[in-house]
Amino acid sequence: MHPASSVIVFTTLSGAGYGLLGWIGLYAAAGLLPMRPLFAVVTMLVGLGTVTVGLLSSTLHLGHPERAWRALSQWRTSWLSREGVASIVAYIPALLFGFGWVAGGALRDWLALIGPALTLCAIVTVICTAYIYRSLKPIPRWSNGWVVPNYLVLAAMTGALLLAGLARVFAVPLPGIDIAAGASVLIALGLKLGYWRSTGRAKPVSTPESATGLGAIGRVDLFEAPHTSENYLLKEMGYRIARKHAAKLRVIAVVLAFLAPLALLGAAYQWRALSLPFTVVAPLVALVGVLTERWLFFAEARHVVILYYGRRLDDPAA
Amino acid sequence: MTSLPQTRGNARLGLVIDLDVCVGCHACAVNCKEWNTGGVAAPLTDLEPYGADPDGVWFNRIHSYEVSGEDARTVHFPRSCLHCEEPACVTVCPTGASYKRAEDGIVLVNEDLCIGCKLCSWACPYGAREYDLDAGVMKKCTLCIDRIYNEHLDEAARVPACVATCPTSARHFGDLGDPDSKVSQLVRERGGYDLMPEMGYKPTNKYLPPRPRRRDAAAVGAPAALEPLPQAGGLLGLIDRLLSG
Numbered sequence: 001m002h003p004a005s006s007v008i009v010f011t012t013l014s015g016a017g018y019g020l021l022g023w024i025g026l027y028a029a030a031g032l033l034p035m036r037p038l039f040a041v042v043t044m045l046v047g048l049g050t051v052t053v054g055l056l057s058s059t060l061h062l063g064h065p066e067r068a069w070r071a072l073s074q075w076r077t078s079w080l081s082r083e084g085v086a087s088i089v090a091y092i093p094a095l096l097f098g099f100g101w102v103a104g105g106a107l108r109d110w111l112a113l114i115g116p117a118l119t120l121c122a123i124v125t126v127i128c129t130a131y132i133y134r135s136l137k138p139i140p141r142w143s144n145g146w147v148v149p150n151y152l153v154l155a156a157m158t159g160a161l162l163l164a165g166l167a168r169v170f171a172v173p174l175p176g177i178d179i180a181a182g183a184s185v186l187i188a189l190g191l192k193l194g195y196w197r198s199t200g201r202a203k204p205v206s207t208p209e210s211a212t213g214l215g216a217i218g219r220v221d222l223f224e225a226p227h228t229s230e231n232y233l234l235k236e237m238g239y240r241i242a243r244k245h246a247a248k249l250r251v252i253a254v255v256l257a258f259l260a261p262l263a264l265l266g267a268a269y270q271w272r273a274l275s276l277p278f279t280v281v282a283p284l285v286a287l288v289g290v291l292t293e294r295w296l297f298f299a300e301a302r303h304v305v306i307l308y309y310g311r312r313l314d315d316p317a318a
Numbered sequence: 319m320t321s322l323p324q325t326r327g328n329a330r331l332g333l334v335i336d337l338d339v340c341v342g343c344h345a346c347a348v349n350c351k352e353w354n355t356g357g358v359a360a361p362l363t364d365l366e367p368y369g370a371d372p373d374g375v376w377f378n379r380i381h382s383y384e385v386s387g388e389d390a391r392t393v394h395f396p397r398s399c400l401h402c403e404e405p406a407c408v409t410v411c412p413t414g415a416s417y418k419r420a421e422d423g424i425v426l427v428n429e430d431l432c433i434g435c436k437l438c439s440w441a442c443p444y445g446a447r448e449y450d451l452d453a454g455v456m457k458k459c460t461l462c463i464d465r466i467y468n469e470h471l472d473e474a475a476r477v478p479a480c481v482a483t484c485p486t487s488a489r490h491f492g493d494l495g496d497p498d499s500k501v502s503q504l505v506r507e508r509g510g511y512d513l514m515p516e517m518g519y520k521p522t523n524k525y526l527p528p529r530p531r532r533r534d535a536a537a538v539g540a541p542a543a544l545e546p547l548p549q550a551g552g553l554l555g556l557i558d559r560l561l562s563g
Contacts, residue, residue, distance in 0.1 A: 070413035221386070232451075
């Protein structure tokens, strides 16, 4: 699948933002959220900012962005529509929470109640995003049980790393955030490796033979394509990535998204004097890693329409 | 509304494509382009049509395959929207632009509602939907809805453009919901099948498989084996012998 940068930026940034909002909701529910206005303002700005930039970025690849509001109407059947609705609904607890946390006042007493609502909305929105991909049967690398947990835990991971960094910058005590960040990095790494292993081994269900129905006669190979240059189908769904590049990018993704943040968290623990730069760099490196991971999520996914062009799902060159 | 219609009429309008007689001439694709670039989904944009790298919207694409094995052959394979009974291209649409008609099952796009998110094209296993880069909306086969119900056309012409033009009658149009229709009979007699049934989209269009190849001379009306001609006598025999020498 063509890795559209607007969608890659969207899913990565909004995932991190919802992860961050989800964690502060949990801290508020547990009564562990420090009431420091400056920390509150910056954390809410980072959380809502990444979410909003991500959502706006997602409209960039539309043919008619001015009609984007129409996408809120078909939540009964469409995960994309559900995601749109969920992301807008999530602004309600997020803004209430932000005002309560920053300005204090009457809302402050309600933070323990708004917090869980915010966390729930964040989780639901990320699940909707993941299900847009999970529900597409023609793309086997997306249509499997690994995708939703991957999206959820990567959002939790980047959110926790951001929150750990912010807490360190403002010297605010946030008990357990480093452990939460480290644990989510490990779980996310395990899930990503599991995803790669499982999708790499999966035997393709559809073949050029089943796509044409000519398998009863014999093996089907393309003799002549319908057109001489690439068309929309091949540009959008026939994206090819060289196998050696994919292997290298996987290593880069694993190092940047998981191993480097883990090492930085460990270094911050080991060398207290340098814990600030280590903890601040960790989420930034992780975000670059997740962008790489997300790019691969698209670039490595194959759509069954390529079968009509004589390319097989399990052929590395396809 | 992108929910599939709850109550459906009995009609299942669609195509039956005979892979045994298709000669891969692309006439159906050309006539499709010709009609539809002036029809409801007009224009079918072409970018750089005379350039080095032309790209454009087509509703119908003709592939040719080499099928190997005992009964090896070349098969020409027209590919267009199958107007599925379970069209995920419709249900994934966030805006309600895509819909399936309750009365005849035709899958259409309302271009005024389409935001051009391309998700429907991702959801279609058959590559039936093509994005119009110029118009910013998704386009697809309409089963020539502006022909088949068009009372300004002669009754014989009220078929999709691809069917009307096929020189070998490889394409048949009709109601696959009616078990007695000509197309349903064809499907029964010839073992018509669904493409990629494992996807679960339940296509309406059916494909008729190539007939088994006729290997024996007798099967095409020729004598079962060649026999030597009797030796001619007289003058002709003399000339034959002289020339053969």
